[in-house]
Amino acid sequence: MLLFAWVCPVLGAGMSHEGPGHRMTWDARGMVMGENQGDTLPGDCAEISEDVSFEVRVGHKYAPEGLIFGYSDYEWRVPPCSRVSVTLVNEDEVRHMWMLHGLPSYLYAQGMFHLEVEGGHKMTGTFIVPGDDQTFFVHCDVSQHTEKGLKGQLKVGKGSGDLPGIPGITAPRYPGTAD
Template identity: 65%
Template sequence: MLADLAFAGEGVGHRMVWDDNGMVMGENTGDSLPHGCSAISTDVEIVVDVGRQWARPGRVFGYNRNEWRVPACSRVSVVLHNHDQIRHMWMLHGLPHYLYYRGMFHLEAEGGRTMRGTFIAPSGNQTFLVHCDMAQHTEKGLKAQFIVGAGGQDMPNIDLPRPSMRSFLQRRLSPTSSENYADKTSNDLPYFPPACLNESSK
């Protein structure tokens, strides 16, 4: 089922697609580029595992990563694997409203299912909120941040690696690195045990 409802000032509308596995809203494979992007800079795939087994200390649910980094103007494909038997979401806020309805890219997977969606990262250095749209799931651990380029200010109340580890990651994932940036997303790095999280290192 496809719904493509246009709203004034909100780009091309929801661009929602549903099937038995879940839903994607705001998919953009490159038909329209954000302002400041003359072309797609690179392709990045982010594999997101979500479920109780990735919950940080004191949480109920968790993503396998609480931070992802991509270059500006990259085409980002998100693969959401839901390991629980209830539905979970990966929703990103703050994208350009002229391309994405209410500035959102939304991926939802039913229990035990996988969904994939694609969007184009904006130009510039920005940090965006990622969370599950079910408020209780957000409060119980499903919140993260998505960094474009050098990023901006960290989102509050996100379980992130302690500063020394983040400094290492930022050097490794620098867009100016001579290494292949598309192959160096934080999704490639090992899971951070509780001792690496801000809450546990205070």
């Protein structure tokens, strides 16, 4: 394990960087950011409630009618305070992400957990969700990919409602997009 401060994005492949709320691993397959195996728990969790893992496939072939890209699922449900391992399998040739927003920023840099995988590869990362019922936004942040179908939601506990424009779950604001 190597330690670097601030310069990690320019160092190249095969390295790892740890710091408060800023943990990153990357190699030729892609990148995992914001990983938390359990060394620090969310403030409202006395312990890890359970281990959950799921695989998400991403690619053109999963695109819903009228969209360009798709995830194999658009909603994931996990118990409060669970430790969640996600494997993102990229079946396209272009890079895709499974990027989750809204986690506590004292634990995750910018409140994000982020898997980013080059075409034809897969990567696994782990994070711990807080203890309250919340719905988190998930998307691919590559330019235009959110609008072209890569937008989903992770519900902790009962969740806090549905987000707009989740393919197959809620109506888009603009027809023909997942926006």
